[in-house]
Amino acid sequence: MKRKIVFSAFFITICLFLTGPGVGDQPEKRVMNFLAVMDLKCVKGIGKDNCVLLTNIVIEELVKVKKYTVIDRANRDKILGEVGFQQTGCVEGSCTVEAGRILGVGKIVIGSVNKLGETYFVTLQLVNVETAAVEIAEKSKCKNCKLDDLAETVANAARKLMGQAPLPTSSGGTTTPSGAKGGEMVKVPAGEFTMGSNSGGSDEKPVHRVYLDEFHIDKYEVTNEQYNQCVSAGPCSPNEKFGGFTDPKQPVVGVDWNQASTFCSWAGKRLPTEAEWEKAARGTDGRTYPWGEGIDCTKANYSKCGHKKTKPVGSYPSGASPYGAMDMAGNVWEWVADWYDANYYNGNPNRNPTGPSSGKYRVLRGGSWIYDPNLLRSSDRNWYDPDYRLGTLGFRCARTL
Numbered sequence: 001m002k003r004k005i006v007f008s009a010f011f012i013t014i015c016l017f018l019t020g021p022g023v024g025d026q027p028e029k030r031v032m033n034f035l036a037v038m039d040l041k042c043v044k045g046i047g048k049d050n051c052v053l054l055t056n057i058v059i060e061e062l063v064k065v066k067k068y069t070v071i072d073r074a075n076r077d078k079i080l081g082e083v084g085f086q087q088t089g090c091v092e093g094s095c096t097v098e099a100g101r102i103l104g105v106g107k108i109v110i111g112s113v114n115k116l117g118e119t120y121f122v123t124l125q126l127v128n129v130e131t132a133a134v135e136i137a138e139k140s141k142c143k144n145c146k147l148d149d150l151a152e153t154v155a156n157a158a159r160k161l162m163g164q165a166p167l168p169t170s171s172g173g174t175t176t177p178s179g180a181k182g183g184e185m186v187k188v189p190a191g192e193f194t195m196g197s198n199s200g201g202s203d204e205k206p207v208h209r210v211y212l213d214e215f216h217i218d219k220y221e222v223t224n225e226q227y228n229q230c231v232s233a234g235p236c237s238p239n240e241k242f243g244g245f246t247d248p249k250q251p252v253v254g255v256d257w258n259q260a261s262t263f264c265s266w267a268g269k270r271l272p273t274e275a276e277w278e279k280a281a282r283g284t285d286g287r288t289y290p291w292g293e294g295i296d297c298t299k300a301n302y303s304k305c306g307h308k309k310t311k312p313v314g315s316y317p318s319g320a321s322p323y324g325a326m327d328m329a330g331n332v333w334e335w336v337a338d339w340y341d342a343n344y345y346n347g348n349p350n351r352n353p354t355g356p357s358s359g360k361y362r363v364l365r366g367g368s369w370i371y372d373p374n375l376l377r378s379s380d381r382n383w384y385d386p387d388y389r390l391g392t393l394g395f396r397c398a399r400t401l
Contacts, residue, residue, distance in 0.1 A: 021103040032106030032130075035068035036076050040154075041091035041112040043120075049298065050147060052318040054113060054154045054289055058124065060322050061158035062109070063285050071103060074294035081101055083269050100129035107135070109161070113154070119143045120150050122157045136161055151324065182267035182397060184227050185216040186280075186324045192285040193279045196345055197379035203342040207286075210275050211351045217272055217280045220313035220394035221251035221324050221334065226250060227263060237265040249312035249393040251332045252339060257362045259385035260335040260395035271337040272398035274381070275353050277365045280398075281329070281379035283322030290321035290328045295373045298329035303372050308367055309393075325396075329376040331362040332394035333384075340383035357395075368392040 002349035037059050048110035055073070062070045069217035071079075075169075080087060085101055090096055092110055100108035111124040119141050124137040138161040142153040156166035196207040225248035230236035240254030256265075264270050272280070281290050289295055299319035315328045321328050328334075338355025340363045355363070367376035370392060377384070384393070 006361075006379045031104060034071065034103075034105040035062065035107040035109065036071040036100060036103045037073075037109045038091060038096050039087070040178070041275050042149075043115045044111060045115060046113060046147075046150075049317045050186075051113070052298075054151060055112055055156050056318070056320070057151055058109065058111065058158045059292075060222055060283065061155050065159065065162040065164055067162050070292060071105060072292045074292060076103060092123050093259045097127065097129055098324060100127070105129060109158075111157075114261060116293070120145060120153065122150075122153050124157050124160055124161045148244065150322065154297075176361045178401050181229070182218065182263070182269065183223060183397065186219050187216050188212070188276070188280050188323050190214040191284065193282070193284045195275060195278055195379070197288075197377065199288075199380070200255075200374075200377060200379055201296055203345070203381050207344055208345060208348075209350060210279075212275060212279055213352055213400065215276055215326055215398055215400045216400045217276065218269075219324060221332060221394050221396050222260075222263060223313055224248050224250055224252045224297040226267075227252040227255070230263050230266045232251055233266065236263050240389040240391075244309040245391055247312065250310045251313055251327070251334075253310065253332055253391045253394050254389045254394065255335075255393065257335050257384075259389075264397035267397055269397035269399040271335060271341065271395065272340040273352075273354050274336045274363050274365065276398055277328075277334065278378055279338045279367070280323055280325050281321050284305075285322075287322075288377050288379075290325070290378060291319050295329070295376065300327075300367075300376060302367060302376055307369055309391075328378065330367050331369055332366070333368045333382060333392055334364050334366045335393065335395040338363045340381070364393065 016050055040051055059070060062068065067267045080099060080102060085099060085102055090099060096108055096110050106129055107144065108127050109124060110127060114121045122140045124138045125134045128135050132239050138157050140153050140157040142186060153215060159166055190213050192209050192211045195210045197204045198207055224246055227236060227239060231238055237259060239252055239259065242254055244255050261271055291299055301307055301311045301315055310331050316327065317328060320326055339359030340361040341356045341359060344356060362383040365386060
C-alpha cells in the first residue's frame with residue numbers, strides 16, 4: 001500500500017511564525033493575524049463528543065472566513081501539551097489568555113453553550129491576547145432545536161463574530177429530498193476544493209483544484225435497516241451476510257457495486273462521484289481527515305481501536321466532516337460511481353469530473369474498521385472488482401437537486 005512521510009501542519013505553522021513576506025515586516029503584526037479557539041464550555045446535556053463537534057464547527061467557520069490564520073485543534077493541543085498546560089476547565093479568564101500567549105497567537109476565541117428551559121444560548125468572544133480585553137462578543141439562541149439546529153446556530157455565531165453575514169439556515173441542517181428514501185442528507189455547496197494529496201500514493205497526484213456544483217450526500221452510511229427495506233420492496237438483492245454485522249443500525253456490508261447503485265436508484269439518489277465524496281469528506285481547506293489533522297479512536301472506527309466489526313452509523317460525532325457527514329473515515333469502505341484509473345488526475349476535467357468512461361475496477365473511499373490510519377485519509381483511493389462482496393465494503397448515496 002501507499003506510504004509517504006507527511007510534513008505536519010505543526011511544522012508549517014512554526015515556519016509561518018519564523019518567516020515572513022519580507023525583511024521589513026513586523027513580527028508583532030504577523031502574530032496578531034494568528035488565532036486559536038479554545039474548547040467551548042457546554043451544558044452537561046450536550047455531551048463531551050458533541051461539544052467537541054461544536055468547537056470544530058467554530059474552527060471550520062473561522063477558517064472559511066480567512067480573516068485570521070487559525071491554529072487547528074491538533075497543533076493547539078500539541079503545543080500546549082509540550083509545556084504541560086492544563087486545558088481542562090480553561091474556558092475563560094486569565095488561563096485562556098495564558099494559553100494564547102503560549103500558542104503565540106494574537107487573538108483567542110472562547111465560548112459557551114448553555115440552556116435555559118427549551119432554549120440554547122451560544123456565546124462566543126474574541127479576546128485580544130496582548131491586552132486580555134474582549135474585542136467582540138456574539139450571543140445567539142436556538143429554541144426547541146436539535147443538535148443539527150444547534151450546530152447551525154454555532155456556525156452562524158462564529159461567522160457573525162468575524163463580521164460575516166449568517167448563512168441561511170435549513171431545517172435541522174439536513175435535508176431529505178422529496179421522493180428520496182434511505183435517510184437524511186447534508187448539503188455540499190457549489191464551489192472549488194483541493195483534491196488529491198502530495199503525501200499519499202502516486203494515484204493521488206497531482207494535487208489540483210476541482211469545481212463541483214451543489215449536491216447533497218447521505219449524512220450516514222446506508223444501514224442494514226435501510227437496505228433491507230429495498231430488498232423487501234423488490235429492487236435490491238440480499239447482501240452477503242457476515243456474523244456480527246447485521247444490527248439494523250450498522251452500515252450494510254457484503255454489497256457489490258451494482259447492488260449499491262441499485263439501492264441508490266431505488267432511493268431516488270445515485271452513488272456519489274469520487275470528487276463529490278472527497279469534497280464532502282474534507283471540505284475546502286485540504287485537511288487530511290474529515291475533522292482536520294491527527295486521528296484517535298474518538299473520531300473513527302479503525303484497526304488500532306480494538307473493535308472487531310463495524311459500529312452503528314453516527315457513533316463518532318467528533319469525526320464529522322465540515323458539512324456534517326458522519327463516518328467518512330473508517331467503519332466501511334464506500335463504493336463511489338467512478339471507474340478507477342491510477343493516472344486520472346493527470347489532465348482530468350476540473351469541473352464536475354465523473355471519472356473514466358470505462359475500466360476494470362470501481363473506486364472505494366474512506367477506509368474501514370480493519371485498516372490503518374493512512375488509508376483513512378480523505379484523499380486515499382482504493383479499488384476493487386465491482387462484483388466483490390466483503391465485510392468491509394458499504395456505501396452512501398448522493399443527489400443533485
